Amino acid sequence: TLVRVLVLGQADSLPGAVSRGLRAAGLAHLVALSGLHVGLLAGMVALATSGFRPYLRFSLVVLTVGGYICLAGARPSLVRATMMLLAVIGAWLLRRPPRTTNTLAWVAAGMILLRPVIVRDLGFQLTIAATAGILVLAPHFERRLAWMPPTIGQALSVSLGATLAALPWSSSAFHLVSPLSPLWNLLAVPWAGLALALAIVWVVAASFSDAGARWIGYLLDLIGVPLEMLGELPPGVLLPIPIALTWWQGAAMTAALMGLLMGGRWARTASAIGLLGLCWMWRHEVPTDPEMIVLDVGQGDAIVLRDREHAILIDGGGWIRSDIAQRILIPSLSRFGIRRLDAMLMTHPDVDHCAGLLGLASFTSVGRFLTASGWYGDPCLVELLGRPG
Numbered sequence: 150t151l152v153r154v155l156v157l158g159q160a161d162s163l164p165g166a167v168s169r170g171l172r173a174a175g176l177a178h179l180v181a182l183s184g185l186h187v188g189l190l191a192g193m194v195a196l197a198t199s200g201f202r203p204y205l206r207f208s209l210v211v212l213t214v215g216g217y218i219c220l221a222g223a224r225p226s227l228v229r230a231t232m233m234l235l236a237v238i239g240a241w242l243l244r245r246p247p248r249t250t251n252t253l254a255w256v257a258a259g260m261i262l263l264r265p266v267i268v269r270d271l272g273f274q275l276t277i278a279a280t281a282g283i284l285v286l287a288p289h290f291e292r293r294l295a296w297m298p299p300t301i302g303q304a305l306s307v308s309l310g311a312t313l314a315a316l317p318w319s320s321s322a323f324h325l326v327s328p329l330s331p332l333w334n335l336l337a338v339p340w341a342g343l344a345l346a347l348a349i350v351w352v353v354a355a356s357f358s359d360a361g362a363r364w365i366g367y368l369l370d371l372i373g374v375p376l377e378m379l380g381e382l383p384p385g386v387l388l389p390i391p392i393a394l395t396w397w398q399g400a401a402m403t404a405a406l407m408g409l410l411m412g413g414r415w416a417r418t419a420s421a422i423g424l425l426g427l428c429w430m431w432r433h434e435v436p437t438d439p440e441m442i443v444l445d446v447g448q449g450d451a452i453v454l455r456d457r458e459h460a461i462l463i464d465g466g467g468w469i470r471s472d473i474a475q476r477i478l479i480p481s482l483s484r485f486g487i488r489r490l491d492a493m494l495m496t497h498p499d500v501d502h503c504a505g506l507l508g509l510a511s512f513t514s515v516g517r518f519l520t521a522s523g524w525y526g527d528p529c530l531v532e533l534l535g536r537p538g
Contacts, residue, residue, distance in 0.1 A: 151373045155341075155348040157221050158182035166380035166532070169511035172323065172475070173389040174379065175312070175330025179341045181272075182221055184230035184280065187214055189345055191234055207238050225260070225273035229280065232256040250284050253277070274318045282314025283307050289411050301335065308334040313407060317399035324480040325512065326390045333387075344372050383537040389512050393483035402427055433486025444481050446473055449501030453487070460487045463494045467504025474508025482513070492517040498527035507533045 153159045160168065160180045171177045194213045198206045214234065218227050233252050240247040257277050260267055267273045287303075287310035294302040308331040320326055327333075347369055355362035394402070405427060408420030435457050442453040446466025454461045460482075466473045482488075493506050493515050507529060509515075524530050 151344065151369050151376075152348045152351055154180050155345045156186075156352060158224065163376075164380060165507070166511070166536075167376050168380075169508060170379035170382060170387070171376075172325060173327065173382075173387040173512055174333045174337075175325075175327030175389075176333055176337050176379075177323075178275075178279075179337055181226070182224050183226045183276070184233075185338075185342065186217070186221075186345065187227060187230035187234060189342060190214060190217055190349065193346070193349065207242075211235065211238070225267060225270055226276040228260060229253075229256055229273075229276050232259065233280075250281075253280055253284060271318065271322055275315050278315045278318060279311040282310035282312070284310075286310035286314060286407070286411075293411070304335050304338070305331055308338070309410070313403055313410075316403045316406075317396050320392060320394045320399040320402070321396045323475060324391060324393055324483065325475075326392050327387065328390065329388055340372070340375060344369070347372060381537055391479045391483045391488065391512055393480035398427070398431075433484075435486070442485065444477060446477055446501075446505065449499070449505075450496070451478065451505060453482070453485070455485070455487070459491050460489075461492045461494060462490050462506070462509070464496055464502040465493070465505025465507075465509055467500045467502065467507075469500060469504075472508050473505040474512065478505050478509050479512060482509075489514045490516065492519055494518075495520040495524075495530070495533075497521075498524045498530045500529065503527075503529040503533065507536070510536045 150162050153162050158181060160177075163171075163180065168177075168180075171180060191210045191214055194210045195206055198209055201209070211234075214231050218231060221227065233249070233256055236252040236256070237247045237249075260273065287306040290306035290309045291303055294306055296302075297305070312331055312334075316326075347365060351362055351365040351369060354365055402424070405420045405424040408416045409424065412420060436455065437457070439454070439456040442455065444451040444453065444466070447468070449466040450464040451466045452463040454463065462478075462482075465478055490509075490513060493510070495503055495506055495518070497503075498520075510533060518534070520530070
């Protein structure tokens with residue numbers, strides 16, 4: 150499973166609890182195909198062919214990366230990374246220093262010209278924004294974090310740059326903000342690089358030796374333990390913040406955070422005032438009378454009973470092929486200012502009533518869970534009752 154997830158990007162193969170844990174920690178990018186795959190694969194081929202002539206080495210790198218894209222699919226992140234790799238190789242052959250920021254701009258423009266509709270693709274938006282954050286914002290953060298050990302400062306700067314630059318898209322698409330994700334990335338990104346390298350080696354070994362693949366498989370099982378642990382953590386540990394923002398609101402929040410983290414004294418003051426103003430605009434007045442809110446979840450039910458700061462959710466809807474908690478429940482509850490549920494009540498454990506509760510329990514604190522007796526063998530209920538906290 151880990152090989153399918155890391156090498157082919159089949160994140161749907163992960164257990165639901167692990168997927169939700171990754172999203173809560175802001176680490177979902179670890180199991181998405183990205184520039185890390187292209188860079189690591191190119192580096193492994195270049196290292197394996199270190200004794201070859203440069204033109205042959207570059208040709209093998211390009212052929213390997215091209216073959217990998219044919220296998221995994223032309224995802225925007227892989228195409229972007231491959232085109233930038235080709236640009237860097239071309240600059241080396243022409244004896245010219247590569248200008249990565251200009252290269253990113255040309256690559257983005259080329260991808261749009263070839264397929265204009267790609268500007269609406271979330272994968273394209275995230276890969277371009279995150280890469281721009283690494284190239285443009287990370288150096289500024291690195292100077293601010295010069296008091297840290299260089300390795301930690303550089304890694305944290307890259308994580309902060311990528312997270313901030315992608316925030317307008319990620320917050321409006323996933324409705325979660327993970328303030329601690331740059332810190333989690335300090336541990337998770339090296340883990341992802343090691344796990345991906347082992348997964349690639351396993352694929353090569355499995356083509357020639359069952360015994361070799363079996364031994365590497367043991368290592369992969371061992372390195373996959375942190376993923377399983379992540380899926381068992383309660384929401385309070387990872388501190389995800391459910392939030393309902395439009396792209397423009399996310400961009401305004403990003404601009405304020407950038408000014409607060411990167412600006413001078415006056416810029417920080419103005420950014421702090423702007424951030425407080427945004428929080429005031431997004432405040433939610435607590436209703437004085439009890440109310441019932443019926444959420445549109447298609448087939449199934451999701452009903453909120455609310456009395457001032459107290460709220461109970463009755464059923465949570467659910468789809469087989471989609472995460473209704475992320476798409477509907479989290480943003481809807483956030484718009485009403487509901488950050489915590491006093492209780493969840495499940496009328497019966499069918500998917501269109503239970504699955505949404507299961508997803509929501511991974512991101513929102515819940516005081517109590519109520520249901521009738523007689524459902525205890527149902528898989529959804531068993532998993533729901535197994536959630537920590």
